[in-house]
Amino acid sequence: MNEVHGKHSNTPKKEEPILKGTFVSVLLVGVFIIVSWVAVYLLFILR
Amino acid sequence: MHLHKYEKKWLIFGISSLVVFLIILGFGAFWQGTHPQSHGVTIDPENVEANEAFRPENLGITKIDDNKYIVNIVASAFNYDFGTDENGAPLKHIRIPKGATVLFQITTKDVVHGFNIAGTNVNMMVEPGYVSSIETVMDRTGEYTVVCNEYCGVGHHLMFATVEVYD
Amino acid sequence: MGLEKIKKVSNNEILPLTISKQESRLYMSFIYVAIISLLIGGLMGLLQTLVRSNTITLPWGIGYYQILTLHGVVLALVLTTYFIIGFQFALMGKTVGISLKQRKVAWLSFWVMIVGTVMAAITILMGKASVLYTFYAPLKAHPVFYIGLALVIVGSWIAGFVNWHQLFVWKKKHPGEKSPLLAFMVAINMAMWFIASLGVAVAVLVQFIPWSLGYAETINVLVSRTLFWYFGHPLVYFWLLPAYMAWYAIIPKIIGGKIFSDSLARLSFILFLFFSIPVGFHHQLTEPGIDPVWKFIQVVLTFMVIIPSLMTAFSMFATFEITGRRKGFGGLFGWLKHLPWKDVRFLAPFIGMLAFIPGGAGGIINASHQMNAVVHNTIWVTGHFHLTVATTVILTFFGISYWLIPHLTGRKLTPQLNRLGIIQTIVWTVGMTIMSGAMHIQGLLGGPRRSAFSEYGGTEQASNWIGYQVAQAIGGSILFIGIILMLYIFIKLAFFAPKGIEEFPIAEEEEDAEPTPMFLENWKLWIAITLALILFAYTIPFVDIIQNSPPGSPPFSWPIGN
Numbered sequence: 001m002n003e004v005h006g007k008h009s010n011t012p013k014k015e016e017p018i019l020k021g022t023f024v025s026v027l028l029v030g031v032f033i034i035v036s037w038v039a040v041y042l043l044f045i046l047r
Numbered sequence: 048m049h050l051h052k053y054e055k056k057w058l059i060f061g062i063s064s065l066v067v068f069l070i071i072l073g074f075g076a077f078w079q080g081t082h083p084q085s086h087g088v089t090i091d092p093e094n095v096e097a098n099e100a101f102r103p104e105n106l107g108i109t110k111i112d113d114n115k116y117i118v119n120i121v122a123s124a125f126n127y128d129f130g131t132d133e134n135g136a137p138l139k140h141i142r143i144p145k146g147a148t149v150l151f152q153i154t155t156k157d158v159v160h161g162f163n164i165a166g167t168n169v170n171m172m173v174e175p176g177y178v179s180s181i182e183t184v185m186d187r188t189g190e191y192t193v194v195c196n197e198y199c200g201v202g203h204h205l206m207f208a209t210v211e212v213y214d
Numbered sequence: 215m216g217l218e219k220i221k222k223v224s225n226n227e228i229l230p231l232t233i234s235k236q237e238s239r240l241y242m243s244f245i246y247v248a249i250i251s252l253l254i255g256g257l258m259g260l261l262q263t264l265v266r267s268n269t270i271t272l273p274w275g276i277g278y279y280q281i282l283t284l285h286g287v288v289l290a291l292v293l294t295t296y297f298i299i300g301f302q303f304a305l306m307g308k309t310v311g312i313s314l315k316q317r318k319v320a321w322l323s324f325w326v327m328i329v330g331t332v333m334a335a336i337t338i339l340m341g342k343a344s345v346l347y348t349f350y351a352p353l354k355a356h357p358v359f360y361i362g363l364a365l366v367i368v369g370s371w372i373a374g375f376v377n378w379h380q381l382f383v384w385k386k387k388h389p390g391e392k393s394p395l396l397a398f399m400v401a402i403n404m405a406m407w408f409i410a411s412l413g414v415a416v417a418v419l420v421q422f423i424p425w426s427l428g429y430a431e432t433i434n435v436l437v438s439r440t441l442f443w444y445f446g447h448p449l450v451y452f453w454l455l456p457a458y459m460a461w462y463a464i465i466p467k468i469i470g471g472k473i474f475s476d477s478l479a480r481l482s483f484i485l486f487l488f489f490s491i492p493v494g495f496h497h498q499l500t501e502p503g504i505d506p507v508w509k510f511i512q513v514v515l516t517f518m519v520i521i522p523s524l525m526t527a528f529s530m531f532a533t534f535e536i537t538g539r540r541k542g543f544g545g546l547f548g549w550l551k552h553l554p555w556k557d558v559r560f561l562a563p564f565i566g567m568l569a570f571i572p573g574g575a576g577g578i579i580n581a582s583h584q585m586n587a588v589v590h591n592t593i594w595v596t597g598h599f600h601l602t603v604a605t606t607v608i609l610t611f612f613g614i615s616y617w618l619i620p621h622l623t624g625r626k627l628t629p630q631l632n633r634l635g636i637i638q639t640i641v642w643t644v645g646m647t648i649m650s651g652a653m654h655i656q657g658l659l660g661g662p663r664r665s666a667f668s669e670y671g672g673t674e675q676a677s678n679w680i681g682y683q684v685a686q687a688i689g690g691s692i693l694f695i696g697i698i699l700m701l702y703i704f705i706k707l708a709f710f711a712p713k714g715i716e717e718f719p720i721a722e723e724e725e726d727a728e729p730t731p732m733f734l735e736n737w738k739l740w741i742a743i744t745l746a747l748i749l750f751a752y753t754i755p756f757v758d759i760i761q762n763s764p765p766g767s768p769p770f771s772w773p774i775g776n
Contacts, residue, residue, distance in 0.1 A: 016051055018539060021546050022531035023053040029527055029571055030061055036575045037068060037582070043658065044585045047168045047187075048477045049728055054528050061524040065517045072583045076510060081584045083499040085506035089764035124773040139671075158353050158770050159435065161591050165660025165675050168587040170500055174435055175352060176764030177502035192673040196591035196662035198346050200353065200773025201277060204668035 084171045084181045090154050092175035095121055100152050100178070106130030108141045116143060120153040122160040122173050125202030127153075127193065140209045143185050150182045161197035164210055172197060185212045230308045230720050237307050238622040240317060242708070243324055244300025245619065247331070248293050248611075249704045255289035256697035258282070263649070263690030266667050266683045277775060278666035279344040286347030287338065290603065292331055295366065297611050298456045299323070299373045302400045304618060305459065306377055308718055309394035310384035316376050323372035330365025333358050344774040346664060348446070349422070351438045354769035356776075357426040364418045367411050374404035392730050395476055396463050396720065401737075402483045403455040409744060410448035410491050417441035425769060432766025436503050436759050443494035444752065451490040451519075453603050455483065457610035460563060461530055464614070467719035468560050469553060471537030474529045476723050477730045482522035482529075484734065487744050489519035492751030496581040500590050503762070508755035509583065515751055516581045523574060530567060558635030559627075559719070562613030565643055566606040573601035576654070591664075593682075594657020597650040605646050609639065612700060617716050619707040626714035631706055638699040645696055649689025656682035 050058075076082040088098075095101040100119045107130035108118045118141060121128040129138040143149055153162050153173050160173040167187075171179040195206035233241070258281045264270045265278055272278060303320060306312060312320070336358070337343040343355035349363075381393055381401050393401070417438050424430040462479040466472055473479065495512035498504055538549020554560045576598040580589055589595060616635055620627050657663070661679040670676035 017532070017536045019051055019053045019532050019535055021535045021549055022528060023057065024546060025531045026057045026524075026528050027060070030057075030064065032571055033575045033578060034064055036572070037579055040579045040585055040588055040658075041071070041582075044168060044588050047166070047588070048481065048731060049475075050478075051532070054478075054525075054532075057528050058521070058524060062521060065520060068578075068582065069514055069517060072513070072585070073510060076506065076584055082506040083509065083584050083587055084502065085504055085509065086502045087505075087762065089503070089762060091765050092767060093765070124770070158767075158773055159350055159439075161662070163591065163660065163662065165662075167660075168584075170587040170590050172498075172501040172591075174439075174502055175767045176435060179502045190673060190675075192660070192670050192675045194660070194662045194665075194670065196665075198279065198350070198353075198664045200770075201279065201344075201775050202773070203279070204662075204665040204670075207668075207670045207673075209671065209673060 084179055086178055086180040088178040088180070089176055090178050092154070092156055095154050095156055098154070098178065101154060103130060107138050108143065114144070114147045116147055116149045118149055118151050120151070120162070122153055122155040122162065122195070122206075123157050124160075124200045125195070125206040127162075127195075127206065127208045129208065140211065142211045142213055145188050145212050145214055146184065146186055148182065148184050150180065152178055152180045154178045158199050159197050160195050160199050160206070163194050163196045165192045165194050167191060170196070185210075188212045188214055230718055231311050233304065233307050233622065233718075236317065237303075237312060238624075240320055240324070241300045241304045241307070242619075242622050244296045244303070245615070245622075246708075247328070248297035248300065249701065251288045251293035251296065252697055253701055255285050255293060256694055258285035258288070260690055260694040263683075263687040266665075267687035268667050268680070268683075269687060275341075277341060277344055279346065279664075279774065280338065280341055282664065283344050283346050284335075284338050287334060290347055291363075291366070294453050294603070294607070295370055296327070298403075298452065299327075299370060301456055301611070301614060301618065302377060302403070303373070304622065304718075305396045305400055306380045308720065309397045310380050312376075312380055313383070316380055319372060320376045323369045323376065325369075326372060327366050327369030330362045330367075330369060333362030333365065335362075337362065342776060348442065350442075351422070351425075351433045351435045352767035352770050353774055354426050354771045355774070357423060360418050360422045360426055364415065364423070367415050367418075370411070371408055374408050377401060377404050390732070392476075392732060392735060395473070395479060396459060398480055398735075399455065399459045399463070399483050402487050402740075403452060403459075405741065405744075406448055406455070406487050406490055407452045409748070410445045410452070413441045413444035413494075414446075417445075432768055434760075434763055434766050436501070436763070437756075439498065439501070440494065440504075440752075440756065440759060443497040444491070444748075445494075446497055447494050447516075448490040450599075450603065451486055453607045455486060457563070457566060457607045458482070458526055460610050460614050461526065461567065463721050464719050465530075465560065465563055466533050466537070466721035468557065469534065469537055470541070471533055471721070472724045473721045473727070474533045474536065476727060477734065478525060478529060480730065480734045482525045484740055485522040485525075486519065487740055488747055489515055489522075491744065492747045493519065493581075494752075495755070496586070499583065499586040503759060505755050505758055508751075508758075512751055513581055513583045515747070517578075520574070520578060523570075556632075556636065558632050558639060559613055559616050561636060562616070562639045563610040565639055566609035566613070569601050569605035569609070569646070573598060573606055577602065589657055591662060592657035593653045593661045593663045596663045597653030597657060600646060600650045600653065605642070605650075609642060612638070612642075615704065615707070617719060619704065620711055620714075620716035621718045623708050623711075624713055624715075625707060625711040626716050627707065628711055631703055631711060634699065634703055638696055638703060641692060641699060642696040645689045645692030645694075647689070649686045649693060652682040652685035652689065656686075 155173045163170040191210045193208040337356045343359035345355045425433045493516040535549045538552040541552045543549045543552045
């Protein structure tokens with residue numbers, strides 16, 4: 001699916017860059033969103 | 048278009064979270080009936096008394112059953128009309144026993160107002176031509192400030208009332 | 215492949231084009247209006263916090279809601295629109311070029327907008343339009359207010375038409391080539407803006423103007439609000455997308471890196487085009503008369519518009535990490551060290567990115583259907599948008615100004631001005647953290663927004679709110695210092711900084727970047743899907759509103775002091 005048409009190459013597919021730090025960073029953002037959402041949801045339920 | 052494996056995981060995680068939020072919200076709204084206020088009853092803003100709930104004698108708090116009450120209010124710039132007491136003085140403070148189920152019904156004679164029992168989920172827009180309505184259980188004691196939280200003119204910040212939930 | 219590359223370089227069409235002096239004058243005109251707006255609007259904000267903290271009363275019969283109207287209109291409508299259009303013209307000028315004729319029409323857009331702005335401003339200053347920037351019916355302002363706003367919108371359309379024409383001409387000259395990334399993004403943003411502002415234009419032209427002139431006796435309030443919010447939500451994406459343009463296509467150059475993914479950047483903008491508009495009901499969740507099922511459907515669509523921002527977050531971190539690792543910074547977060555923290559052209563937009571984490575999280579909460587009742591019309595909402603537009607967008611715009619203004623005026627960003635910019639950014643961050651933080655908390659405690667100082671009859675709740683209003687005054691005062699600093703920096707960069715050449719940083723793709731599928735240039739399909747989504751989200755509930763409408767409302771001017 002990622003091959004460029006017509007390219008007959010013996011070289012391996014381009015290596016994916018190392019994005020471990022990115023992954024952890026966005027997961028932290030996701031956790032922040034989830035925690036803040038749940039906090040206000042609980043506020044709503046308890047009111 | 049190539050997605051990095053971590054981007055795939057991130058988007059799956061993110062979108063799944065959003066789906067979970069929507070399911071929780073949808074379940075609450077459609078099955079438990081906690082949609083935000085969306086009352087559809089219309090009214091003539093120049094003749095609100097034509098609707099029985101807003102006749103002067105029906106304004107304010109009325110007990111309709113054991114632990115069930117109705118509060119009818121007419122909003123205008125810059126006042127909440129809860130009716131009058133026995134001496135004819137306008138009521139600005141209503142008292143509700145803890146645990147009571149209360150139906151708030153409110154309309155406006157002029158511009159858009161807000162009706163928010165501060166610190167509770169009773170938070171509605173009040174628009175000319177419509178009756179806003181919400182039923183809630185008042186399960187926390189305390190004195191609540193009723194604020195108009197939708198700008199209605201120069202006296203907007205002076206438009207308030209109080210609701211006391213007592214033991 | 216190699217031959218193609220040489221051809222492109224010698225053609226001098228891939229490289230950023232040169233901006234002529236005449237072009238500079240045009241682009242700078244928009245930016246002058248933006249900076250004047252910053253001063254006026256910011257001063258109003260300061261006065262508001264001083265009134266609400268019971269520190270001052272306004273002199274000379276000035277009304278609180280009058281200055282609040284000025285604050286909202288001048289900052290959220292004038293500052294933003296002018297800066298964005300000026301910035302976008304500069305981006306187009308640098309990537310696809312502008313012809314003499316296009317430049318003349320662009321000047322027309324500027325003057326139409328100026329006439330409209332002045333008209334609206336006069337009515338507000340005369341106290342005849344204290345209706346706040348949302349101008350909800352049936353509060354009635356002077357007709358000239360609405361006519362002025364209509365002219366600003368129409369002027370912005372003229373700018374959009376020029377931008378599309380600029381891209382159209384470029385595409386004719388470059389058949390089969392993908393459009394330059396920034397030009398693509400500008401075209402998307404103006405398409406979104408045009409489609410969205412049709413709603414407010416209809417409300418203003420068909421409803422408000424005849425009604426305020428006395429030709430129509432009543433106005434359909436719910437219809438006017440629905441048309442406004444059909445516009446009002448995409449309005450915030452009109453503000454956000456130019457910041458994203460800088461993040462995707464300019465910041466990588468500033469940090470010494472490349473574009474992470476040209477395709478994904480374009481895809482995110484296409485998703486914004488689709489999902490920014492059919493979602494206005496999430497601003498009307500507590501209103502009567504709107505079918506709750508359709509409110510929920512638009513909430514679902516709103517959640518879709520979160521996705522391109524999730525993509526953007528990944529792209530930004532990835533850009534930073536790839537660049538850092540290439541420079542030799544390893545480890546999980548080592549790449550943070552390489553970022554040019556002392557370069558204000560990076561620092562200011564980066565703080566903007568950080569602010570979007572709580573800003574976006576708050577936005578998701580606001581749109582969460584029944585949860586909206588916790589925050590609607592409380593000052594939490596004000597705290598939210600001071601993070602998103604007044605930090606994320608504005609700090610990015612400030613960050614852009616540090617290189618855009620000297621580039622256009624033939625001067626240089628000096629190390630001294632850079633350092634002052636860093637201080638300005640920190641001042642802004644401190645002030646906004648205090649002010650927006652206090653707003654969020656006071657809002658959760660039920661404190662209302664858009665309200666002058668009041669003790670609400672002496673209730674305990676109201677006395678609890680006052681402390682937060684004092685905190686907002688402290689934060690607001692610090693922010694105002696930030697505004698004065700920015701004004702000083704701007705004047706230096708525009709008129710007094712040493713002459714020189716300031717780089718216009720445009721990021722490039724990686725050498726071996728995956729080719730962008732031409733499928734993404736499918737403009738007709740994207741517009742068709744956008745319109746289909748709008749028709750889906752709005753037709754049935756809108757017809758329902760009209761069919762079940764109560765009697766309309768006559769105008770009310772006395773509540774606003776007329």
